[in-house]
Amino acid sequence: MNLTLSLTHWLLVLTMPVALVGVINRTKSWWVGRKGPRLMQSAYDLVRLLGKRPVLSHTASPLFRAGAYVVLVCGVLAASMSPILGRYAPLQFDHDFIVVAYTLGFARIALMLCAMDVGSSFEGMGAAREASFSAYAEPALFLLIGSACAATGMTSFAALIGALHDTPHYALIVAPLTVALLILLQAEAARVPVDDPLTHLELTMIHEVMILDHSGPELAAMQFSAALKMSLYAGLIAALINPFSPTDDPLACALASLGLMLAVALVVGCIESLSARLPMRWVTRYLSIASAAALFAMVVIGLGGSGL
Amino acid sequence: MNQLILAVLVLTLGAGFCLLNTSNKIRAGFGLASQAIATALVWSAVIPVLMGGPDVTGGMPWAYPIGGIHFRLDALGAFFLSWSLPMTLLGSVYAVGYLHKYFAGPRHLGVHFALLNMISLSFLLVYTGEEVVTFLFGWELAALAAWQLVIWDYTNQKVRFAGFNYLVSTHVGLIFLIAAVMILYTHSQSWYLKDLGGWMSQHPGTLRNVVFLLLVTSFGLKSAFFPFHSWLPRAHAAAPAHVSALMSGVIHKAGLYALLRFLLLSGKPDEWMGWFLIAFSVTSAVVGGLYTVGQRDLKRLLGYSSTENVGIAGIGFGVGCLGLAWDNSALVALGFGGGLLHVLNHAFFKCQLFYAAGSVYQIKHVIDMERLGGLIKLMPGTATCFIIGGVAISALPPFNGFASEFMIYSGLFSGEHLGIWATLTLALVAAALAFVGAVSALSITRAFGVIFMGNPRDDTLPEAHEASRWMLVPMLVHTLGTVLLGVVPVLGLTLVAEPARLFMQAIPEVITDQTLGAIFATLSRIGAISGALIAAIVAVLWLRSRLWPQAPLRSATWGCGYDAANSRMQYTGASFSTDFAENFKSVMVMVKRQKAPAGYFPSESYVITDCVDAVERRLYTVIDHGHETAVELSAKMREDDPRLAFSAALAAIVIIAALVVLAEGALP
Numbered sequence: 001m002n003l004t005l006s007l008t009h010w011l012l013v014l015t016m017p018v019a020l021v022g023v024i025n026r027t028k029s030w031w032v033g034r035k036g037p038r039l040m041q042s043a044y045d046l047v048r049l050l051g052k053r054p055v056l057s058h059t060a061s062p063l064f065r066a067g068a069y070v071v072l073v074c075g076v077l078a079a080s081m082s083p084i085l086g087r088y089a090p091l092q093f094d095h096d097f098i099v100v101a102y103t104l105g106f107a108r109i110a111l112m113l114c115a116m117d118v119g120s121s122f123e124g125m126g127a128a129r130e131a132s133f134s135a136y137a138e139p140a141l142f143l144l145i146g147s148a149c150a151a152t153g154m155t156s157f158a159a160l161i162g163a164l165h166d167t168p169h170y171a172l173i174v175a176p177l178t179v180a181l182l183i184l185l186q187a188e189a190a191r192v193p194v195d196d197p198l199t200h201l202e203l204t205m206i207h208e209v210m211i212l213d214h215s216g217p218e219l220a221a222m223q224f225s226a227a228l229k230m231s232l233y234a235g236l237i238a239a240l241i242n243p244f245s246p247t248d249d250p251l252a253c254a255l256a257s258l259g260l261m262l263a264v265a266l267v268v269g270c271i272e273s274l275s276a277r278l279p280m281r282w283v284t285r286y287l288s289i290a291s292a293a294a295l296f297a298m299v300v301i302g303l304g305g306s307g308l
Numbered sequence: 309m310n311q312l313i314l315a316v317l318v319l320t321l322g323a324g325f326c327l328l329n330t331s332n333k334i335r336a337g338f339g340l341a342s343q344a345i346a347t348a349l350v351w352s353a354v355i356p357v358l359m360g361g362p363d364v365t366g367g368m369p370w371a372y373p374i375g376g377i378h379f380r381l382d383a384l385g386a387f388f389l390s391w392s393l394p395m396t397l398l399g400s401v402y403a404v405g406y407l408h409k410y411f412a413g414p415r416h417l418g419v420h421f422a423l424l425n426m427i428s429l430s431f432l433l434v435y436t437g438e439e440v441v442t443f444l445f446g447w448e449l450a451a452l453a454a455w456q457l458v459i460w461d462y463t464n465q466k467v468r469f470a471g472f473n474y475l476v477s478t479h480v481g482l483i484f485l486i487a488a489v490m491i492l493y494t495h496s497q498s499w500y501l502k503d504l505g506g507w508m509s510q511h512p513g514t515l516r517n518v519v520f521l522l523l524v525t526s527f528g529l530k531s532a533f534f535p536f537h538s539w540l541p542r543a544h545a546a547a548p549a550h551v552s553a554l555m556s557g558v559i560h561k562a563g564l565y566a567l568l569r570f571l572l573l574s575g576k577p578d579e580w581m582g583w584f585l586i587a588f589s590v591t592s593a594v595v596g597g598l599y600t601v602g603q604r605d606l607k608r609l610l611g612y613s614s615t616e617n618v619g620i621a622g623i624g625f626g627v628g629c630l631g632l633a634w635d636n637s638a639l640v641a642l643g644f645g646g647g648l649l650h651v652l653n654h655a656f657f658k659c660q661l662f663y664a665a666g667s668v669y670q671i672k673h674v675i676d677m678e679r680l681g682g683l684i685k686l687m688p689g690t691a692t693c694f695i696i697g698g699v700a701i702s703a704l705p706p707f708n709g710f711a712s713e714f715m716i717y718s719g720l721f722s723g724e725h726l727g728i729w730a731t732l733t734l735a736l737v738a739a740a741l742a743f744v745g746a747v748s749a750l751s752i753t754r755a756f757g758v759i760f761m762g763n764p765r766d767d768t769l770p771e772a773h774e775a776s777r778w779m780l781v782p783m784l785v786h787t788l789g790t791v792l793l794g795v796v797p798v799l800g801l802t803l804v805a806e807p808a809r810l811f812m813q814a815i816p817e818v819i820t821d822q823t824l825g826a827i828f829a830t831l832s833r834i835g836a837i838s839g840a841l842i843a844a845i846v847a848v849l850w851l852r853s854r855l856w857p858q859a860p861l862r863s864a865t866w867g868c869g870y871d872a873a874n875s876r877m878q879y880t881g882a883s884f885s886t887d888f889a890e891n892f893k894s895v896m897v898m899v900k901r902q903k904a905p906a907g908y909f910p911s912e913s914y915v916i917t918d919c920v921d922a923v924e925r926r927l928y929t930v931i932d933h934g935h936e937t938a939v940e941l942s943a944k945m946r947e948d949d950p951r952l953a954f955s956a957a958l959a960a961i962v963i964i965a966a967l968v969v970l971a972e973g974a975l976p
Contacts, residue, residue: 053858057865059763061684063695065860069848077841093833095718099705101742102714103841106704109749113695116757116879118865119682124879127757131750132888135743142742146721146735155723202868212866217856284891291739298732305728 005246006090008254012235012261013079017227018043020234020265024191027269042227046220054216057118067114068218074107075225075232084235085257087162088246097145097157101138104188107225108134115210122202126209129280133194133206136287137187143294144180147173151301161239162246172300174240176293181237183290185268187283189230192272194283204277234264311353312379313366315346316432322346323425326418332411336404339421343397346428350393357386358806365438378438378500383806384572385435387648388565390803391655392431395558398782400424402550402663405778406670420460426453427559434562439499440489447485447562451478454559458547470539470546477539481529485566488522491515505573512578520581523570524588530563533622534592537615538924541603544611545675549666552607553659556614561651564621568644568807571629575814582629589622590740595895597744600751601885602896602919606665606675609755613701614658616744620703620713621650623737627719628811634726637818639719641827645808646715649800653708653793657700660786664694667775667783668759677881679766680759686772691760693783698752700790703745706838708790711797714834715827717741754884763875795839797831882917889919897922 022039029036038044056064081096083089089096112130115123149155151173152163167173187194190207202209211222238260244253278286322342326335353364364381381389400421410417426449433446455478459471493499495515496507508516525536532540544552571577596615603609624647631639667690668683669675684691700707720738764772774780793800805824812820867873889896902915 053856054860055863056860058862059682059865061761063684063761065852066845066849069852070845073841073844073848077837077844094723094830095714095721098714098717098721099834099837102704102710102745105702105745105749106699106706106841109699109702109704109753112753113757113761116753117761119762119875119878120865120867121873121877121879121883122866122868124757124884127753128879128884128887131746131753131884132891135746135750135888138742138746139739142739143735146732146738149721149723150728150731150735153723153725155718155721216860217852280887298735302728302732 005085005088005250008250009085009088009090012084012254012257013082013228013231016231016235016261017224018046020231020261021227023262023265024269024272027266028273031270031273042223046224049215049220049223050217052216054214054218056215057120057213059119060117060213064114064117064213065218067110067117068214068221070110071107071225072221074103074110075228078103078107079228079232081157082232082235083158083161083239084232084261085246085253086239086242086244087158089158092156092158094155097160100157101141101145104229105134105138107229111210111222114214118213120213122205122209123212125203126206129206130210133187133283133287136284137184137290140180140184140287140290140294143291143298144177144184147294147298147301148177150298150305161236164240165243167301167304169300169304173297176297176300178237178240180290180293180297181233181240182264182267183287183293185230185233185237185264186271187287187290188233189226191230191268193275193278193286196277199277204280231261234261234268237261237264310366311349312364312381312432312436313368315349315353316429318342318346318349319425319429319432323422323429326422326425327416328418332415332417335416335418336400336411336421339418339425340397340400340404342425343393343400343428347393347397350389350432353381354386354390357381357383358390358803360806377442379436379442380438381436383810384565384568387652387803387807388435388561389431391652392435392558392561393428395655395659396424396428396431396554398785399550399554399558399659402553402666402779402782403548405776405780406548406550406666408776408778420457423453423457424554427457427554431558431562435565438501440493440501440504441499443501443566444482444485444489447566448482450559450562451475451482454478454551454555457551458543458555460548460551461546464546467546470542474539474543477529477536481526481536484522484526484529488519488526491519491522501569502573505570505575508570508573509575516574517578520574520577524567524585527563527567528588530566531560531618532563532611532615533588533618534595534615535923537592537596537612538921538927540614541599541608541611541921544614544662545605545607549607549662549669552611553662553666556611556662557655557658560614560618561655564618564625564647564651568625568648571625571632572810572814577629577633579630579633582626582631582633584626585629586623586626586737589619589626590737591619592616592622593619593744594740594747597747597751598892598895599919599921601747601754602889602898603751604677604881604918606668606677606755606759607662609751610658610661610665613748613751614654616748617650617654617658617701620716620741620744621647621654623647623741624650624712624716624719627716627734630730631719632811632814635815636722636724636726637812637815637820637823638722638724638826640812640815641808641820641823642715642719642722644811645801645804645824645827646712646719648804648807649715649797650709650712652800652803653700653712653790656708656786656789656793657697660693660697660783660790661701663779663783663786664690664697667779668772670775670779671772672769674766674769677755677758679769681765681875681878682761682763683772684760687760687774689780690775690783691756693787694760695756696787696790698756700794702749702752704749705834706791706794706841708793708797708800710838711794711800711831711834713741713745715831718830750885750888754881758879758881758884762878765875765878765880795835795842797835797838798828801828801831882915885919886917895922897925 021042026036078100080091081100112127115127148160151167152160154160195206238257242256246253325338367378370377430446430450437443455475461467492504496503529536599612624643628643700709703709703713720734905913
């Protein structure tokens with residue numbers, strides 16, 4: 001039973017990064033009236049990159065190449081604790097969400113240091129932006145988890161996400177949390193309106209500019225980790241909404257999770273097609289909406305808990 | 309207790325030998341040898357206590373008016389002693405490398421090593437003193453010795469000013485402490501700390517609250533909590549690197565020790581004390597963290613990060629206080645245990661970072677990050693130590709900072725039934741802690757990225773090379789500790805378990821073993837995950853080198869079509885932090901001096917951005933105004949003005965009358 005769930009979890013975790021990127025790109029093409037790339041195009045891209053011989057900057061230190069794999073390993077470790085199926089994660093213990101958040105933090109510092117390592121002013125700029133935006137994203141994530149923790153009294157990530165379904169003001173709590181997670185997804189996975197992955201101007205990039213000097217297998221590792229992080233956030237949104245329990249109804253749960261994650265990708269693609277990237281100085285305000293939404297959920301929980 | 313008295317003797321004798329009329333090498337040798345012997349002696353006394361053995365007590369007669377000195381080594385003092393002495397020893401080893409060029413010169417180095425011995429001696433007095441006199445004697449010894457150590461480079465006026473600033477601040481703190489002790493003494497009629505605490509535990513009320521606030525202010529000044537930190541960045545920037553390291557990592561933990569000692573002795577605290585401690589600490593952590601972002605002097609940056617880290621430990625202590633107030637043993641264990649573990653971890657990685665900064669300064673003679681760059685290729689050892697310490701100070705896995713912050717977080721998200729608003733407030737505190745973590749990741753990335761990565765920014769500085777062995781070894785020992793306590797945090801927890809047990813004894817009917825056992829299990833899991841993370845990274849890197857053995861091609865950094873880029877065009881520390889600092893203008897005062905290019909053939913132009921301390925600025929402005937007002941007042945009054953004499957006499961009469969009326973009871 002647990003083995004099946006675990007396999008399903010890993011299957012979703014490893015395929016979704018490719019599929020979600022495919023769906024987002026397809027959605028965007030559909031809005032502008034093109035056919036768009038194949039759904040699995042990013043997988044072909046990754047395979048192609050693996051066969052390339054990397055080109056390294058003269059300035060790069062040994063940390064530069066190691067950094068890409070630190071990011072990859074951290075992403076996979078975080079994935080093992082993220083309950084994308086709801087009340088289940090392969091690795092689950094008390095306060096595991098702190099490990100998830102801080103492992104991703106370690107990945108971020110590795111990414112930023114790789115960017116600083118080549119001595120380029122553009123990449124430094126990307127790192128500075130990533131660092132300052134993460135200072136807004138991180139508290140929002142903890143507010144979100146803290147409110148779920150207070151609502152359910154649970155202390156492991158999977159349990160507190162799963163038990164949210166049984167709380168009295170489910171809809172009032174989950175709606176703001178979903179909004180908060182969606183904003184965090186856009187920030188962490190570098191999507192419009194925070195960052196535009198398709199821009200060709202280095203001055204307006206955040207994530208893309210940090211990996212300008214990566215190539216070959218290292219670039220593949222970086223790109224896969226970025227997509228993996230996006231699918232973790234999409235998976236968390238799916239788990240918040242997913243009405244099925246992974247232990248009672250594994251098949252329905254897995255299918256619902258799959259469908260919901262694809263739906264999130266569709267939403268992300270639509271937002272990306274219909275709106276433009278925000279000016280950089282507005283991004284922090286946009287990220288504050290995530291904190292505000294989580295705070296709203298907290299107030300609901302507080303009022304609900306004190307009997308109002 | 310014999311070992312402890314012997315250690316005091318050895319340290320004093322060692323300090324004496326340091327002053328002998330021989331060569332500097334022999335003097336330093338005396339210093340190091342006496343420290344090593346004292347460390348071994350102290351360990352032999354401390355380890356049994358930390359393993360759950362009985363307290364060690366002792367005393368010796370002393371001249372009037374002290375009457376006698378009494379020692380008691382319990383688990384709390386033992387925990388602090390267990391790392392304070394060895395780290396001071398490592399600092400002294402580093403000093404040999406750092407002051408290398410003075411060894412052949414005429415300067416008397418023995419004084420420096422004697423002062424380091426005095427620092428160790430003060431730890432023995434503070435952490436084991438059973439009465440106020442011994443405690444205050446050690447307290448003062450540490451302050452004076454640290455001041456003397458800070459002004460090593462006393463010919464420089466800035467250094468003297470920083471030293472004087474420190475001396476004044478630490479004595480302002482002493483005034484608060486003495487005020488608290490005087491209030492306690494008048495009520496308990498005893499110099500013993502346990503009697504003072506005993507009075508506090510039995511007399512909750514206004515007076516106890518006043519004493520609590522006085523104590524927190526005094527210890528806050530010692531440990532550089534915000535807003536009492538303004539002396540710290542100056543002192544840390546001015547002192548030699550090993551002195552900064554010891555002050556930040558070891559000496560100022562005495563403030564936290566004293567806070568814990570009084571909390572432990574005064575029994576069950578009020579609930580507001582816990583919340584107050586948390587609010588005070590969160591402010592400290594957030595503001596300290598924000599200030600690290602703007603600094604261009606690496607040692608100032610590390611100094612502010614001390615304010616941040618004592619704040620983080622303070623959050624843990626606040627949670628522990630709430631646990632005591634609510635009779636919740638899990639919160640007590642997680643709060644005090646997590647806070648203490650963070651104190652230990654901070655000592656490890658903070659010294660390591662200061663040592664790395666010192667190596668850079670010793671070779672480059674500059675610590676301004678805007679002039680450095682690319683050091684990782686020439687100083688790989690120092691750079692590795694710095695980045696490991698940096699990841700640890702940002703509380704990221706797989707190093708030790710993560711383990712202790714994890715414990716504090718688990719106290720904040722305890723899942724215990726605390727009432728919904730209390731739970732939510734603690735979650736807000738956790739969010740603030742997450743913000744602090746992200747901010748310190750920002751400033752460490754900035755510091756490491758600008759100083760060690762990229763290309764050198766200034767060709768006029770001396771060529772970099774690896775630091776000497778005397779400096780590398782202490783750095784590596786600290787790094788090893790940082791990694792080991794990250795992968796096996798249970799080691800640290802073992803040291804912390806007995807002190808945490810002391811706090812839990814205040815709660816009736818608690819099975820301490822069970823609560824602690826759960827924490828041991830959690831932390832060993834965290835350690836396993838950190839270990840697995842390191843192993844997985846190494847495995848992937850190995851696999852990568854096997855699968856793609858081909859050496860990479862080398863080419864220029866992508867320049868977006870511009871191929872005349874030079875090293876001055878790299879992203880600087882100021883440019884890294886400007887966007888972020890812009891959002892916190894109200895807290896961080898960024899000062900910008902610039903000369904824009906003008907005319908058809910612009911010649912000299914520059915922009916200099918620096919972050920100044922808002923508290924310090926405000927302080928001096930206020931003092932300055934006060935000074936002016938006093939001058940104006942005295943100018944208006946003539947000495948023979950009868951109104952002046954009359955009002956002065958009236959004030960004197962009122963004060964004397966108040967003292968007579970308000971004094972309680974007869975003199976002892």
